[in-house]
Amino acid sequence: MIENSERRVVSVIVINEASVLSRITDLFSGRGYNITSLTVAPIPDSKYSRLTIVTSGSIRVIEQITKQLHKLIPVLRVYEHNDIVEKEMALIKFPIAENISDINTLCEAYNGKIVNIGENVIIAMVADEPQRVENFLQAIKRYNPKEIVRSGAVALER
Amino acid sequence: MQISGAQMVIEALKCEGVDTVFGYPGGAIMNVYDEIYKQDYFKHILTRHEQAAVHAAEGYSKASGKVGVAMITSGPGFTNAVTGLADAYMDSIPLVVISGQVPMSLIGTDAFQEIDAVGISRSCTKHNYLVTDAADLPRILKEAFYIAASGRPGPVHVDIPKDVTAQIEKFDYDIKLNLETYKPHVKGNTRQIKKVMEAIAHAKRPLFYLGGGVINANAAYEVRELVHKTGIPAVETFMARGVLSYDDELLVGMLGMHGSYASNMAMSETDLVIALGARFDDRVTGKLSEFAKNADVVHVDIDPASISKLVNADYPIVGDVKNVVLDMLSLCDVVKNEDYSSWRESVNNFNELHPLTFYEDSERLKPQWVIKRVGELLGDGANITTDVGQHQMWTSQFYPFTRPRQFASSGGLGTMGFGFPAAMGVKAASPDKVSINFTGDGSILMNCQELMTAVEKKLPVVNIILNNNFLGMVRQWQTLFYDKRYAETDLQVQPDFVKLAEAFGGLGYRVHTKEEFDAALKDAVEKNVVAFIEVIVYRLENVMPMVPAGGSLFNMMLLEKKGEDND
Ligand SMILES: Cc1cc2nc3c(=O)[nH]c(=O)nc-3n(C[C@H](O)[C@H](O)[C@H](O)COP(=O)(O)OP(=O)(O)OC[C@H]3O[C@@H](n4cnc5c(N)ncnc54)[C@H](O)[C@@H]3O)c2cc1C
Ligand SMILES: Cc1ncc(C[n+]2csc(CCOP(=O)(O)OP(=O)(O)O)c2C)c(N)n1
Numbered sequence: 001m002i003e004n005s006e007r008r009v010v011s012v013i014v015i016n017e018a019s020v021l022s023r024i025t026d027l028f029s030g031r032g033y034n035i036t037s038l039t040v041a042p043i044p045d046s047k048y049s050r051l052t053i054v055t056s057g058s059i060r061v062i063e064q065i066t067k068q069l070h071k072l073i074p075v076l077r078v079y080e081h082n083d084i085v086e087k088e089m090a091l092i093k094f095p096i097a098e099n100i101s102d103i104n105t106l107c108e109a110y111n112g113k114i115v116n117i118g119e120n121v122i123i124a125m126v127a128d129e130p131q132r133v134e135n136f137l138q139a140i141k142r143y144n145p146k147e148i149v150r151s152g153a154v155a156l157e158r
Numbered sequence: 159m160q161i162s163g164a165q166m167v168i169e170a171l172k173c174e175g176v177d178t179v180f181g182y183p184g185g186a187i188m189n190v191y192d193e194i195y196k197q198d199y200f201k202h203i204l205t206r207h208e209q210a211a212v213h214a215a216e217g218y219s220k221a222s223g224k225v226g227v228a229m230i231t232s233g234p235g236f237t238n239a240v241t242g243l244a245d246a247y248m249d250s251i252p253l254v255v256i257s258g259q260v261p262m263s264l265i266g267t268d269a270f271q272e273i274d275a276v277g278i279s280r281s282c283t284k285h286n287y288l289v290t291d292a293a294d295l296p297r298i299l300k301e302a303f304y305i306a307a308s309g310r311p312g313p314v315h316v317d318i319p320k321d322v323t324a325q326i327e328k329f330d331y332d333i334k335l336n337l338e339t340y341k342p343h344v345k346g347n348t349r350q351i352k353k354v355m356e357a358i359a360h361a362k363r364p365l366f367y368l369g370g371g372v373i374n375a376n377a378a379y380e381v382r383e384l385v386h387k388t389g390i391p392a393v394e395t396f397m398a399r400g401v402l403s404y405d406d407e408l409l410v411g412m413l414g415m416h417g418s419y420a421s422n423m424a425m426s427e428t429d430l431v432i433a434l435g436a437r438f439d440d441r442v443t444g445k446l447s448e449f450a451k452n453a454d455v456v457h458v459d460i461d462p463a464s465i466s467k468l469v470n471a472d473y474p475i476v477g478d479v480k481n482v483v484l485d486m487l488s489l490c491d492v493v494k495n496e497d498y499s500s501w502r503e504s505v506n507n508f509n510e511l512h513p514l515t516f517y518e519d520s521e522r523l524k525p526q527w528v529i530k531r532v533g534e535l536l537g538d539g540a541n542i543t544t545d546v547g548q549h550q551m552w553t554s555q556f557y558p559f560t561r562p563r564q565f566a567s568s569g570g571l572g573t574m575g576f577g578f579p580a581a582m583g584v585k586a587a588s589p590d591k592v593s594i595n596f597t598g599d600g601s602i603l604m605n606c607q608e609l610m611t612a613v614e615k616k617l618p619v620v621n622i623i624l625n626n627n628f629l630g631m632v633r634q635w636q637t638l639f640y641d642k643r644y645a646e647t648d649l650q651v652q653p654d655f656v657k658l659a660e661a662f663g664g665l666g667y668r669v670h671t672k673e674e675f676d677a678a679l680k681d682a683v684e685k686n687v688v689a690f691i692e693v694i695v696y697r698l699e700n701v702m703p704m705v706p707a708g709g710s711l712f713n714m715m716l717l718e719k720k721g722e723d724n725d
């Protein structure tokens with residue numbers, strides 16, 4: 001029985017302590033759940049960190065993921081989001097020979113700009129919805145990007 | 159009080175009321191063993207293998223309801239214990255397992271007997287700790303005991319580097335735990351419980367599906383009351399044997415792969431499943447899409463992740479079974495139940511059509527007879543453990559269990575080698591009962607070194623080896639599904655089990671007949687010694703009835719008629 005798989009964003013608030021991240025990633029690998037992306041950073045002025053995990057699975061699997069996450073002792077809260085603002089950042093390195101103004105115009109359309117111009121390369125950044133970052137990365141293919149790094153999504157409930 | 163980390167371990171165990179610790183020493187845990195030497199708070203039982211120490215702690219916990227404690231050294235001591243941790247994790251057994259670790263300064267250097275113990279135990283424990291400062295030790299140990307026993311119970315592993323056991327710090331166990339991220343939900347939702355009682359009142363063919371959670375919750379007697387007040391028949395999982403007494407007229411039997419025909423048919427026909435502390439394991443449900451197809455499902459479980467994991471619950475209730483059952487009992491009189499007598503009658507008819515039974519043989523002992531016979535001779539006076547295989551299923555089918563915590567067996571992991579050490583733990587917790595381990599000729603060799611422990615510590619476990627010269631359960635599958643290609647299951651070459659027992663200072667018996675068996679059991683029980691009773695049984699007996707893996711519960715293979723030999 002193959003159930004429909006959906007993309008989902010799950011946020012997890014955890015106590016900032018040793019090996020808490022491995023508890024979470026072990027849970028995903030041990031139970032065969034997908035991680036599309038995972039970001040983590042401390043929550044300011046608290047002993048907690050916030051993880052944003054982009055995953056996919058059937059409704060039943062997503063429900064299990066949130067329940068299993070919640071079972072981990074250092075997990076305070078798990079949000080399975082519906083109505084969210086979601087952003088992702090990407091950094092892209094281009095050869096200096098490419099058309100800088102074209103690249104800059106494209107970046108601006110995706111909340112970005114050129115952030116560094118060196119001797120041989122330029123580095124641009126964009127920050128937008130993950131799907132739009134995806135589109136952007138398609139669009140810049142013809143400028144021969146040398147390296148791309150994506151941050152993974154972060155999200156907040158509306 | 160300023161004491162060392164090692165002394166803190168001892169003091170904490172005392173504060174937790176621990177009276178028995180199972181373990182095995184080694185370099186990294188020596189500071190703690192030095193303190194064990196000096197104390198008289200608790201008994202330490204030296205097993206002859208770390209796996210056995212953990213299984214013994216499991217048996218102890220199963221019989222007593224308390225947290226079992228095991229202690230081991232780093233590296234190979236720890237890896238030997240992993241099977242025990244995994245076993246306890248699968249069967250929700252509360253344990254605290256303390257291991258030594260190389261000193262902090264050496265962690266990560268591939269030091270002698272270093273292994274990433276918490277990395278390994280993470281996926282087979284409820285929680286684990288690497289202690290990096292002795293000042294944290296009182297809190298961590300207190301948390302470990304609390305987490306192990308509360309909510310859905312399970313094993314907690316505490317790994318302590320050697321230098322931490324030497325570090326001197328203040329010890330104060332009178333701390334209030336504040337686990338803001340861990341708050342098990344024990345009280346069931348009242349409105350939902352009312353709805354359940356109404357659903358029960360409207361159901362025509364309701365069925366209780368009782369699981370090991372009832373025993374974890376110490377709720378067997380409340381459940382008995384609920385079953386009788388409502389008059390609803392009940393099936394038990396393997397882990398719930400003894401919740402209802404074997405002779406309870408409302409107990410249909412065990413369900414699942416080797417459950418009774420009537421239990422599986424009742425589950426297939428019911429219109430309302432009332433699951434109490436059961437987790438819809440695949441050995442129980444068979445083909446999921448056909449499981450209890452006509453029924454709404456009530457699921458009471460303390461672990462939200464158990465609910466709607468495999469079978470969708472129409473009435474989910476997160477809470478401790480005991481609390482929920484007490485709430486249900488208080489509503490029993492308010493809600494008028496249907497009269498379920500015709501439903502009970504049809505369930506009884508299933509039982510009459512295909513009763514759980516076996517055919518005797520005049521020449522050869524049947525393994526089922528042995529189990530039934532022990533039931534007749536010892537009954538309520540014995541606590542029972544098993545190893546894994548055919549003998550395990552027959553024990554569940556044919557032993558007359560009368561009370562909760564009478565039975566300990568490895569259900570979820572199915573660990574061969576569990577039975578004997580677990581029986582030692584059971585004996586340590588419950589010395590007034592005879593401790594019987596039903597085992598197989600395969601399984602017993604997986605922890606037979608425990609003869610030494612049992613003899614030394616006077617834990618007179620009677621091991622009844624149902625010798626079929628086979629890894630019988632695997633052989634059964636080969637007979638049924640692999641065209642009798644008996645790949646590596648034929649155990650023709652065997653030790654002399656009598657001499658084996660004797661070599662360690664136990665008693666050994668080899669029996670071929672009913673009379674010999676009775677005499678051997680009587681002798682072993684009277685002499686109150688560690689014993690091996692090797693019973694030569696018919697080799698090719700199959701555990702029946704059976705739902706082939708992945709099949710539907712209502713499609714059981716049934717016991718073949720007498721005369722149609724299955725070899
Ligand atoms: C060879 C072999 C064959 C087997 N065949 C069968 C078979 O035919 N039939 C069968 O039944 N089993 C069989 N088993 C055992 C099977 O693998 C499972 O171990 C067993 O079915 C699980 O039982 P359970 O559902 O009662 O769950 P358990 O493992 O006992 O789990 C207990 C459940 O109760 C919950 N719980 C715990 N404490 C509480 C509390 N205080 N309040 C509320 N809920 C609580 C837990 O969260 C969990 O969901 C077999 C095993 C082997 C090795
Ligand atoms: C540690 C371990 N290894 C392998 C298995 C697979 N297995 C399950 S039952 C069984 C046969 C057990 O033989 P025996 O102890 O003689 O019991 P019998 O089935 O003959 O009663 C085996 C090998 C297991 N459950 N545990």
Ligand SMILES: [Mg+2]
Pocket residue numbers: 547598599600624625626627628629630
């Ligand atoms: Mg055998």
